[in-house]
Amino acid sequence: MIPNKNKKGQLVVLSGPSGVGKSTVIAELMAQRKLFFSVSYTTRQPRVGEADGVNYNFVSREEFQRMIDADELLEYTQYQGNYYGTSLKILREKLDAGVDVLLDVEVEGAGNVRRRCPDALLIFMIPPSFEELSRRLHGRNTDNEQVIAGRLARAREEYKEIPKYDYLVINDKVAHAVAEIEAILTAAECRMANRKYIVEGDYAL
């Protein structure tokens, strides 16, 4: 393998409609590859089964406001009256140490990441069909019909933002989606901008 002392980590944003299977795909990715998953901060209440520091870092409105004022957030957004945001500090430490960082953010957040980190890879994940998305949302058994209808309506809105993303991955099967995201990460490592140091350094002829 190539010594990567000058390698910076790659920032990767994964978005996709609620129910597409992001959590499953992310868990599988992290089992296969060294990757830091940046846990978002939120002011919303934990759902049943959600753990602080795992699904989200649950904080008060006051604490979230303090983070905004102190410019500690890479991006933040409001959704259904709650704040969601990404801490810049931990993320920078990881990237500087050469570790790839994965963010699971909404389409608004992705736009904000792009503005502050133009080199970030933006990946949007879609289900194989609208019917399948509806089936997956019903299968979770966590939301009532009204909430599901809201999520589906929001998915249609999110799709309008797809052209902003660099890559499109279809989660027809988890293994397939994971393989494509892995390929995107590996290809990013091979980009000339990320490997110039090799030719300029130890690998110079």
Add this chain to the structure above:
Amino acid sequence: MIPNKNKKGQLVVLSGPSGVGKSTVIAELMAQRKLFFSVSYTTRQPRVGEADGVNYNFVSREEFQRMIDADELLEYTQYQGNYYGTSLKILREKLDAGVDVLLDVEVEGAGNVRRRCPDALLIFMIPPSFEELSRRLHGRNTDNEQVIAGRLARAREEYKEIPKYDYLVINDKVAHAVAEIEAILTAAECRMANRKYIVEGDYAL
């Protein structure tokens, strides 16, 4: 899998110094992936063991000149008094049919491909070190010391063109180089520009 009726093939250029192991890597790639390897046309004499239509399409100077005049070549270059070039016709047919096409061309040729096909992926493959390149060239037992010295000198010249390429792959081990090129091809398929039709077509919400 996703129906790819609108998918165009991806044009991929692989360059690298003589002796880096391009032929081995290409053979391995083609064993693992549907890929059309475009055999170059040349006016040079076949070497021992080279077959017409396999290593090169060997043609006369008159025929090569006719192809230039008829604009049948995507790119061509002169090297040590001989012409080398890529036929545009077969390549277009394959790309239109959704098949990825791999070209093994010199740095000058790669520049010409880029000008005519801005979407082409340009990959440069290097050996892990200059000493290893020298070892590989000696190991082939096909060239005398003077020829090898010439190839090594040319490699140094070629390295100056590396920044023109999109991706850098190090052939420390064949399997590693193949895996990286495969990832580059898969990631290219996932690019938004290549998958927009999915969201606009059958996969629209």
